[in-house]
Amino acid sequence: MLLMVCGCLSLSQPVQAQNGSNPAVNLIVPEAVREVLAQYFKLPDKLLKDENERAIFMRRARLEIPELLATEGYFSGKAVLHSVSPAGVLKLEVIPGPRTVVTEVNIEFRGDLSLPEAQRTARVQQLRAVWSLQPGMPFRAIAWDEAKADLLAQVARRDYAAARLVESFAQVDPAKASASLRVVVDSGPRFLFGGLQVIGLERYEESLVSRRAIFSPGQPYDRDQLLAFQNQLQNMPQFSSVIVNFDTSTKKNAAGADAGPVIVPVKVQIVEAQSRKIALGIGYSTNNGVRNQVNYQSYNFLNQAWTLSGALVFEQNRQTASAGLDTQPNPLGYHLTWNASGEKTQIQGLETRGDKFGVTRSRTLFGIETGIGPNWQQEQRLPEGGIRESVQALVLDWHWNRRTVDNPLFPMSGALTELRLGGASKSVLSDQDFVRSYFRHQLWLPFGERDVVTLRVEGGYTASISRLGIPQDYLFRVGGTQTVRGFAYQSLGVHEGDAVVGGRVMATGSAEYTHWIGNWGGALFRDAGGAADVLPDLRMSQGYGIGARWRSPVGPLALDLARGKGQPGSRVHFSIAVAF
Numbered sequence: 001m002l003l004m005v006c007g008c009l010s011l012s013q014p015v016q017a018q019n020g021s022n023p024a025v026n027l028i029v030p031e032a033v034r035e036v037l038a039q040y041f042k043l044p045d046k047l048l049k050d051e052n053e054r055a056i057f058m059r060r061a062r063l064e065i066p067e068l069l070a071t072e073g074y075f076s077g078k079a080v081l082h083s084v085s086p087a088g089v090l091k092l093e094v095i096p097g098p099r100t101v102v103t104e105v106n107i108e109f110r111g112d113l114s115l116p117e118a119q120r121t122a123r124v125q126q127l128r129a130v131w132s133l134q135p136g137m138p139f140r141a142i143a144w145d146e147a148k149a150d151l152l153a154q155v156a157r158r159d160y161a162a163a164r165l166v167e168s169f170a171q172v173d174p175a176k177a178s179a180s181l182r183v184v185v186d187s188g189p190r191f192l193f194g195g196l197q198v199i200g201l202e203r204y205e206e207s208l209v210s211r212r213a214i215f216s217p218g219q220p221y222d223r224d225q226l227l228a229f230q231n232q233l234q235n236m237p238q239f240s241s242v243i244v245n246f247d248t249s250t251k252k253n254a255a256g257a258d259a260g261p262v263i264v265p266v267k268v269q270i271v272e273a274q275s276r277k278i279a280l281g282i283g284y285s286t287n288n289g290v291r292n293q294v295n296y297q298s299y300n301f302l303n304q305a306w307t308l309s310g311a312l313v314f315e316q317n318r319q320t321a322s323a324g325l326d327t328q329p330n331p332l333g334y335h336l337t338w339n340a341s342g343e344k345t346q347i348q349g350l351e352t353r354g355d356k357f358g359v360t361r362s363r364t365l366f367g368i369e370t371g372i373g374p375n376w377q378q379e380q381r382l383p384e385g386g387i388r389e390s391v392q393a394l395v396l397d398w399h400w401n402r403r404t405v406d407n408p409l410f411p412m413s414g415a416l417t418e419l420r421l422g423g424a425s426k427s428v429l430s431d432q433d434f435v436r437s438y439f440r441h442q443l444w445l446p447f448g449e450r451d452v453v454t455l456r457v458e459g460g461y462t463a464s465i466s467r468l469g470i471p472q473d474y475l476f477r478v479g480g481t482q483t484v485r486g487f488a489y490q491s492l493g494v495h496e497g498d499a500v501v502g503g504r505v506m507a508t509g510s511a512e513y514t515h516w517i518g519n520w521g522g523a524l525f526r527d528a529g530g531a532a533d534v535l536p537d538l539r540m541s542q543g544y545g546i547g548a549r550w551r552s553p554v555g556p557l558a559l560d561l562a563r564g565k566g567q568p569g570s571r572v573h574f575s576i577a578v579a580f
Contacts, residue, residue, distance in 0.1 A: 023089060026090065032096065032099070033074065041061075041068060054088075058092075066079070070141070071141040073138050073140050074096035074098075074099055075177075076097035077094065080095060098177040099139075101136060101138055102134065102138075102179050104181065106181065107185070109155075110186040111186045112159075112160065130154070131147060132147045133147040144181070152164070157222075157223050159191060159221055161191045163185060164188070167183070167184035191220075191221040192217075192261050192264070194263045196209065197265045198270065199267070199269045203275060204300070205305075212229060213266075218263070237299045238273060238300070240271050240273035241271035242271075244266065244267070246266055276296075276298045279293075281294075286571075286573045287480045287489040288315040291314070294312045295310070296310045307326040308325050309324045310322065310323045310324075311323075317347050318344070318347075319345075320343045321341065322340065324338060334363045335361075339375075347477075347500075348488070348491050348493075350382070350499040352381055353379070354377055355377060357375070357377070358375030358376065360372065367404065368402045369402075372398045372399075374396055374397075378390070379472065386498075386501065389469070391432070391468075391471055394424055394430050395436075397421075399418070402416070402417045405444065410551055410555070413452070414443075416440075418438070420439075421436070422435070423435040432469030434462050435464075436460070436462040437461050440457070441457050442454065450515055451516070452514050453513050457509050458509070458529070461505050462476070462505075467494070472501070475501070475502025476504070479491040479493075479529075482575065484508060484527045484530075484542075485525065485527050485571070486544065486563050487543060487567065492530050492541055494533045502531070503534075505532055505533070507538065510525065510526070512524070512525035516549070521550075522546070522548060524546055524547075526542070541564060541566070544563060546561055547561065555576045558575050
């Protein structure tokens with residue numbers, strides 16, 4: 001009995017006027033239509049003075065409320081005035097009546113798609129099967145519009161770029177609370193990709209554009225391939241604007257279903273960007289302190305559309321000079337990246353000075369980036385109170401990255417996986433034999449529209465008889481932003497004299513909950529991790545805290561207050577909170 005009474009109370013509850021405490025209208029509304037009436041039907045914000053004002057309001061209510069109910073599938077709804085209190089408060093009940101359900105769906109196809117051929121027939125059956133407003137479902141105006149739009153988009157997605165909706169109607173019987181739907185789609189002719197027509201190139205060869213095409217002339221039209229092609233061109237630094245057009249307004253488009261496929265060229269209109277750029281930057285992070293930076297980029301080096309870049313970076317505990325060269329991909333999608341740099345660091349009592357040079361052959365295919373190449377470096381290691389040494393290594397490095405996030409800068413769902421493997425031998429320009437492996441997996445789990453849980457696991461192991469003779473880049477230290485918050489940057493590792501140096505084993509993990517309100521967010525997190533020279537010595541230090549987030553143009557900025565277990569006080573961490 002108690003459950004039945006509570007259920008009845010939840011079905012019809014009053015919707016009060018905007019002034020709250022003394023409503024002009026006590027509107028009794030079933031829960032099923034409460035939201036639409038609260039959003040679109042305006043109640044008076046003060047008492048209605050006389051019979052004339054009440055009559056005007058009732059005429060509006062009896063006109064607008066049934067129309068709003070109809071959008072939710074209630075076509076026999078009405079508003080009934082029960083009483084008027086001595087103070088002038090109207091008691092008005094909304095009676096929606098039975099909800100209309102879909103009883104019949106008739107989807108007809110015309111044009112090339114209607115031809116009696118096995119492949120076309122299978123596609124027609126599939127389109128009818130995925131129609132979202134099936135018999136037995138409630139009929140709502142918004143669901144009806146969405147179902148038609150989705151059907152048309154599905155037809156036009158492949159082969160039929162000029163598909164159009166030629167007829168649609170819903171026959172509603174209020175007495176039977178039923179709706180019979182009919183939709184007619186004309187697919188038009190079947191379209192094939194033609195050749196590329198590139199307009200606007202001045203400094204670059206047309207092959208720079210055609211090499212990015214993932215379709216060829218004569219191939220069936222595919223909207224996803226066309227959009228992917230445009231996105232690739234827009235992401236190229238050589239171009240400031242790219243418009244890709246597939247024009248279906250052709251005379252043959254008006255022909256009948258038996259006219260055969262239509263070949264349409266793909267027109268690409270390009271505005272070239274400036275070929276050289278110099279940028280100055282200043283920043284700050286709690287890991288490396290104040291950052292001053294000068295960047296130079298040339299996007300047409302040696303007139304080959306190669307990207308030449310250089311940078312000078314001055315941070316509180318790190319200074320770097322670097323140069324790089326990226327070639328254009330070959331027909332298989334592979335490109336070369338050449339890098340050279342000199343760097344000096346002073347972190348946790350360990351000073352390093354090193355030079356690096358390497359080349360990587362990589363490509364991205366189906367959202368997965370892979371690369372392999374040799375990297376040589378020499379390094380002077382100067383720990384306070386520890387063993388000083390000069391080392392060199394020629395390492396063959398391989399990496400594998402997969403990103404499946406919904407938004408690269410502001411991920412709310414998806415995952416990132418990174419694998420790295422590299423090794424060196426004493427017989428080839430190296431002071432130590434070693435094999436280094438590294439793994440990271442980060443997961444974003446959405447909860448509703450505003451909340452997201454971020455999980456991260458990370459691990460690394462360098463197989464070698466000793467850490468001596470191995471550059472620090474191939475060993476592990478953790479602590480600080482994006483590893484274990486609550487601890488100083490790279491303070492968790494192997495203690496050697498008064499310094500912390502890299503060890504051969506590492507593991508970290510993190511769990512973070514973020515709630516967003518507009519561009520601002522609040523976070524709770526807990527981190528754990530550590531680094532050691534051998535696995536039995538690995539200790540997982542723990543940190544936890546709270547943070548603030550802001551969606552800036554370059555990604556979410558994070559300001560965290562964290563406490564490391566066993567640490568004397570809390571630490572502030574500031575960074576860009578996104579994993580590239």
